[in-house]
Amino acid sequence: MPPNESLHLSVDCALFGYDDQGLKVLLINQKEDTYTHESGQPMSQLPGDLILIEEGLHEAAERVLFELTQVKGVYLKQFHAYGDPNRVKDHKDRAWLRSVRTMPDQRVVTVGYLGLVSLHDYNPQPASFAGGVSWVDINEVGPLAFDHNSILNGAIEALQNQLESHHISFELLPKKFTLSQLQALYETVLHKKFDKRNFRKNVKKMSHVVPLDEKQQGVMHKPAQLFSFNPDQIENE
Amino acid sequence: MPPNESLHLSVDCALFGYDDQGLKVLLINQKEDTYTHESGQPMSQLPGDLILIEEGLHEAAERVLFELTQVKGVYLKQFHAYGDPNRVKDHKDRAWLRSVRTMPDQRVVTVGYLGLVSLHDYNPQPASFAGGVSWVDINEVGPLAFDHNSILNGAIEALQNQLESHHISFELLPKKFTLSQLQALYETVLHKKFDKRNFRKNVKKMSHVVPLDEKQQGVMHKPAQLFSFNPDQIENE
DNA sequence: GTGGCATAGTGTCAAAAGTACAATAAAGCC
DNA sequence: GGCTTTATTGTACTTTTGACACTATGCCAC
Numbered sequence: 137m138p139p140n141e142s143l144h145l146s147v148d149c150a151l152f153g154y155d156d157q158g159l160k161v162l163l164i165n166q167k168e169d170t171y172t173h174e175s176g177q178p179m180s181q182l183p184g185d186l187i188l189i190e191e192g193l194h195e196a197a198e199r200v201l202f203e204l205t206q207v208k209g210v211y212l213k214q215f216h217a218y219g220d221p222n223r224v225k226d227h228k229d230r231a232w233l234r235s236v237r238t239m240p241d242q243r244v245v246t247v248g249y250l251g252l253v254s255l256h257d258y259n260p261q262p263a264s265f266a267g268g269v270s271w272v273d274i275n276e277v278g279p280l281a282f283d284h285n286s287i288l289n290g291a292i293e294a295l296q297n298q299l300e301s302h303h304i305s306f307e308l309l310p311k312k313f314t315l316s317q318l319q320a321l322y323e324t325v326l327h328k329k330f331d332k333r334n335f336r337k338n339v340k341k342m343s344h345v346v347p348l349d350e351k352q353q354g355v356m357h358k359p360a361q362l363f364s365f366n367p368d369q370i371e372n373e
Numbered sequence: 374m375p376p377n378e379s380l381h382l383s384v385d386c387a388l389f390g391y392d393d394q395g396l397k398v399l400l401i402n403q404k405e406d407t408y409t410h411e412s413g414q415p416m417s418q419l420p421g422d423l424i425l426i427e428e429g430l431h432e433a434a435e436r437v438l439f440e441l442t443q444v445k446g447v448y449l450k451q452f453h454a455y456g457d458p459n460r461v462k463d464h465k466d467r468a469w470l471r472s473v474r475t476m477p478d479q480r481v482v483t484v485g486y487l488g489l490v491s492l493h494d495y496n497p498q499p500a501s502f503a504g505g506v507s508w509v510d511i512n513e514v515g516p517l518a519f520d521h522n523s524i525l526n527g528a529i530e531a532l533q534n535q536l537e538s539h540h541i542s543f544e545l546l547p548k549k550f551t552l553s554q555l556q557a558l559y560e561t562v563l564h565k566k567f568d569k570r571n572f573r574k575n576v577k578k579m580s581h582v583v584p585l586d587e588k589q590q591g592v593m594h595k596p597a598q599l600f601s602f603n604p605d606q607i608e609n610e
Numbered sequence: 611g612t613g614g615c616a617t618a619g620t621g622t623c624a625a626a627a628g629t630a631c632a633a634t635a636a637a638g639c640c
Numbered sequence: 641g642g643c644t645t646t647a648t649t650g651t652a653c654t655t656t657t658g659a660c661a662c663t664a665t666g667c668c669a670c
Contacts, residue, residue, distance in 0.1 A: 143426060145380055145456075145482055189380060189480065193456035217454045217484050219382075219430035243426060245382055247454045316647075333649070334629065357645040358636040553618075570620070571658065594616040595665040 144244040147197045148184030148218075148284065150291030151210070151251035153271050154308035156317070159324050160255070160271035161288060162204070163280070166232055179232070180272070181281035182288065184246060197249035204269055211252040211307040215294035216287075219245040223283045232281070250291045256310035299325050303344060306365035314352060314360035315339060344368075381481040384434045385421030385455075385521065387528030388447070388488035390508050391545035393554070396561050397492070397508035398525060399441070400517070403469055416465070417509070418518035419525065421483060434486040441506055448489040448544040452531035453524075456482040460520045469518070487528045493547035536562050540581060543602035551589060551597035552576060581605075 151162040163180040183204050187196040197212050224233060224244045233240040255271070274292065279285065298304055305321055319335050322328075339345050346366045352359035388399040400417040420441050424433040434449050461470060461481045470477040492508070511529065516522065535541055542558055556572045559565075576582050583603050589596035 143380070143382055143424075145382060187380075187456075190458050192458055193454060193482070214454060217430060217451060219424075219484070221427050221429055245430070247456070314647085331629070331631085332647090333631085336648080337628095352647095354638095355646080356638040358638095358647045360647055551618085568658070568660085569618090570660085573619080574657095589618095592617080593667045595618045595667090597618055 144242045146186045146246040148182045148246050149249045153253050153255040155255035159274045163272050165268040179281050182284045215250050216290045217247045248287045252307035312362040381479045383423045383483040385419045385483050386486045390490050390492040392492035396511045400509050402505035416518050419521045452487050453527045454484045485524045489544035549599040
């Protein structure tokens, strides 16, 4: 009667990091010699883990990220569940699964979480992570383990959809930022150019973006005014 | 090492039906005498079931709905996964779980699916369903089992968000419909009034809403022109 | 067959939002 | 002081949105 007595559930996190060099995603490289592409390059994957029996989904995603980055309090949001019965049955993934799981043949359903961090203020260096973890530019992600390319694409789509509607851009920027930085973020994430004057006109209508009495320092050009986000101010918008 | 050896996974479906009387959701009443509210009213819930071990999530949702309504091919879309470790631990739900599950104490994570059917053309009568199934107006849904009220709210929100962006209104209307019906649908789902002339102006810009050479019949007033959706036409919009 | 009833159908004007576009200002460097 | 680099600002035009009220057509009752 319990038809899925031995089904496993995991979370996979697409953690996006942003800085002036662009939008990146955190990937893990497996060190197993056997777990490589045909070229011999190590296989990368999104950080993820089976959830613990007493742990909520969101909690599980927080744990996975904390174990890798030692960072707490990052923005995290569920975006989709992936449950194809064959999603962990691909030949390329079998050897590695056998080496790390006690039940490598179990079906695994996974819930995808989207995470956001700024790489400006505090930079969670790959060096501080468990070995084999790195930030990879979103445009340079190769083939990943399992169905992680699909999951990543789902995450990117969710990020794009939410950027404008959910006031989450500040999760990717330093606490104090310039309007040019904000514009560059929008252009990077949405793959689209904005007119500078029109963009600034729109920002001035957002009451949660507040100008500071402070200017950029140490740049060899006219310093820009700094702004910050005031999350309390997100009302009538 | 398998930390969730005995975790269960289910799907729950919020199937919405629409007709001139409004937007309704399909609910199941349990017949167990012990599974009631304090008032003695039977407890209602969203249709759902544990997924089978070789079955995809979407497939599982289709199966659950087919078993209840005998209808295939309804629009179905995943919207959120619910994984609170205590979501099936509430006192009110225990007795019923013990009566239908071999492992009633197992944690159950569920994936919510949103379904849409038109109650105009073909009406899946509750009578044709397994006993105790009924359409309940969306504004008259009482307390449901487990966390099904949250799930239903999530489904309503997803429906509202997708109505405008995803061209799904035709899933809720008869194949041939009037513009007044379309407008009433929007007003019901979005809880918002629209101006008749402006609404029609906008519809005329949607190339996938095509006018037919046919008029309403059997009404005791000026018959309206009929329209239909052409899904192929969904391009540049 | 006329008058009443119910819903269908239609256009204009003003306000708001969006879009295209270029010159001046301020800081660091040499 | 002149050069380089990025910041900052406004205007004219177009498009979209929003408010608003009367005529048309079919059925029914009398």
